[in-house]
Amino acid sequence: MKKYLFGIDIGGTSVKIGLFNLKGNLLKKWDIITNKEDLGKHILDDVYKSIKYQIPNLEEVDGYGFGVPGPVVNSKIIKCVNLGWEDYDLISIFSKLVNNENILVENDANVAALGETLHGAAFGYSNSAMLTLGTGVGGGIIVNSKIIDGAHGAAGELGHLHVVKENGRLCNCGNYGCLETVASATGIKNTFIELQKNSNIDSTLKDKEHLSAKMVIEAAKKGDVLSLEVVEDFTYYIGYACSILSIITNPDIIIIGGGVSKAGIYLLNKINHYFRKMMFEPVKETKIVLAKLGNDAGIYGAASLVKNDR
Ligand SMILES: [Zn+2]
Structure with a gap:
């Protein structure tokens, strides 16, 4: 049996x-x-x-x-x-x-x-999209409870949305300015290092060894101005990516997962702020939520x- x-x-x-x-x-x-x-x-x-x-x-x-x-x-x-x-x-x-x-x-x-759609954060919805913010940025799109692969298996590769228009950093894929270069844990860290080099603003993380995205986000929460600038930068890009997604397959719900999403509601509020600024009015009911199932x-x-x- x-x-x-x-x-x-x-x-x-x-x-x-x-x-x-x-x-x-x-x-x-x-x-x-x-x-x-x-x-x-x-x-x-x-x-x-x-x-x-x-x-x-x-x-x-x-x-x-x-x-x-x-x-x-x-x-x-x-x-x-x-x-x-x-x-x-x-x-x-x-x-x-x-x-x-x-x-x-x-x-x-x-x-x-x-998995998140059928058993986790988007349970009860059949149209969703997920952005995974980890070492890289991954993504997936679900329509009518089914995965969309596309012609070349690249549907939902949201980490490679071209979001930085000028002076974007080189991405693992060979292009410049992909979402992954700014919104992955590595990207967040790199933005901090870059800003620190080009700015006079002091930071509690100045010259810190083993700098991580988590440290930058935690410092931003405590009011560190330079770190806050980094958080505004990458949440803007995620909000922008969500605004694009929201009119391509028009999901009920967008799930944010991966290690960076552990920053929780703080992160979600910022993403939502930028998303709402850029979104097309008819998609205003689109929810943005944190992933639930982890690994x-x-x-x-x-x-x-x-x-x-x-
Ligand atoms: Zn790329």
Whole structure:
């Protein structure tokens, strides 16, 4: 009898594995190390062994959903630079291992958006978008409870919206002035360093070692003028990105997640302030909220991909 679903979120350093019942409730979760040797060809084997250890009778498993760190189009992985995968046919490789056909794969930021929509911050809504502000900036767009991949798997890659018009910093993607260069943890830190160099304003963080985005935001909350300038800068850009998003797919709700979102309501109020200044009047009901599931969003979303009744 089928009893379980698996949600598997493959990252560059670890693979998060979630065991769910058929209703989509999380029963158990654990991590394994991502073995990237030999162009990542051991990763799926390791996942299989770990699953088999927990559920020896794989006949009880109804399906396996995956999130991977790279673009996916029609369940085909185009490229995962972090893992060494290119044109990688995860579905046929894994289906042979587990002898199961109910396997689906999507981009990791997209499954996180799906997880937050079906089980987290956007529960009850079917049209949403998520911005994940971490080391980089990721995103995902959900329409009618389904992930939008687009023609090249780039739909929802909100970190690469071109937002800084002049003198933008170089982004990991090779362009200049992407949202990621200003609104990621790294971007926030870089903006502070840049401003400090070009300004006479004093700051409590002046010449601090191991400067982090968190320190900048905390200092801004306490009234540090230079840090506040940085916070106004990146929340403006996020508000701008939200205003663009809000008229492209017109989501009910925009979810802000990732490490930077731990700044909480303080951050949300600033993003909302700029969003409301720039938005198109008919989208004024659009809500902007904080993510709820943290690192579990990916496994929830991945399992949802293969859940029968959604
Ligand atoms: Zn970029």
